């Protein structure tokens with residue numbers, strides 16, 4: 001599947017940004033923002049609200065970055081990137097009312113576990129959840145003394161739940177195996193014990209927030225010069241502004257953008273310390289609900305190795321099922337191409353639900369974020385020893401350029417909400433700078449200690465809460 005072809009009629013295009021063009025007048029810009037994902041949109045909204053001039057340059061032909069909804073492939077919303085709206089009561093994107101009818105509804109609180117061709121029994125689920133809680137506590141405790149790999153803290157006595165617990169706490173939560181994940185980052189991550197979905201797609205919700213912003217699409221920044229002004233080169237022209245906000249992913253920063261003056265070592269090291277994990281959706285359209293799942297059911301497999309996945313069944317009540325692959329296994333599978341991903345999903349599902357599943361598959365499409373040239377991965381997660389890099393990236397460069405994005409948040413890292421908040425913070429700092437207010441030497445982000453147990457509970461599902469209709473608040 002070519003991500004760009006099916007994006008052509010994506011829901012993201014419904015809310016068109018005001019398309020700007022670099023011009024002679026761009027010399028008068030207050031701010032140039034690189035990247036129209038969650039962080040770039042949040043920053044641009046804040047700058048525009050303060051009546052400062054601002055242009056967002058975006059490499060691709062659409063806005064949203066890693067939070068984008070495709071409606072063409074399946075004729076139903078398919079979030080190619082972010083789908084879960086974590087902590088909807090405080091999530092900055094969910095709290096916005098973009099002025100059109102978008103329905104946000106709570107995600108089921110429970111999860112299922114498949115053991116071969118049957119579901120785990122009550123007692124087995126209790127063991128699984130207890131193993132998750134113990135592992136989470138052990139990593140949190142280990143993080144108090146050193147920023148080692150999460151894996152080093154995993155209790156030895158998890159028995160045959162070990163692989164499943166490692167998959168749920170590492171790849172499926174943060175895109176990295178526990179061996180590649182910083183224990184301190186894990187311990188600082190904000191709680192994710194309540195989630196919601198947007199029926200029209202998380203990407204559609206984000207795109208609606210970008211309406212009216214000044215965005216130049218298909219204009220990849222190739223170089224950035226930070227001198228008396230910030231000068232950004234794109235194939236569509238040169239943009240000059242007094243300040244800049246860079247929101248592209250750490251993997252892109254590390255390899256695809258040229259800075260004219262050499263960056264300090266601590267900054268280039270931070271890009272690597274906060275590298276992206278791998279996470280992809282293999283989307284299957286299934287006729288006749290052959291898995292027998294309810295709307296938005298989340299299913300894990302009791303696995304014996306890393307070749308496993310999760311199922312998000314019947315997305316928003318449709319016939320779309322997402323097979324979620326992540327971490328080192330997801331990365332190597334995605335590198336083999338879409339056909340290999342489809343093969344894996346088909347065989348894996350047949351092992352769990354029987355061979356008849358194969359004949360119910362009507363259409364398959366898979367994302368491959370690691371090979372998307374403007375992202376090069378899924379979500380930022382610190383490597384062992386690398387958590388301090390988040391504070392480093394929050395510092396301005398030459399009092400003129402700020403980094404923002406999912407890597408620049410101490411607790412909401414790797415999420416749309418975190419990217420959004422970091423964009424707002426960068427915009428605030430830029431506005432102060434433009435107003436001549438001196439910046440403090442170091443901006444401190446206060447980590448919120450997480451009190452997280454299992455990611456989702458196993459209580460009976462709660463469908464009692466009515467859907468929240470955006471625009472009616």
Ligand SMILES: Cc1cc2nc3c(=O)[nH]c(=O)nc-3n(C[C@H](O)[C@H](O)[C@H](O)COP(=O)(O)OP(=O)(O)OC[C@H]3O[C@@H](n4cnc5c(N)ncnc54)[C@H](O)[C@@H]3O)c2cc1C
Pocket residue numbers: 034035036037038039040057058059060063064065066067080081082083084085086219220221222247248249252257279280281367369374375377378379380404405406407413414415416417419
């Ligand atoms: C498969 C997947 C599932 C996910 N699931 C969730 C989830 O359920 N919930 C959640 O909260 N988060 C999830 N995430 C993470 C979330 O999507 C990201 O953390 C968030 O969207 C990052 O936003 P951002 O603005 O920091 O970066 P991006 O969205 O990457 O935005 C950066 C923008 O910069 C553009 N760009 C790149 N290079 C250039 C250049 N040279 N010039 C100009 N523009 C450039 C890119 O095209 C992009 O539009 C998921 C991510 C993936 C990939």
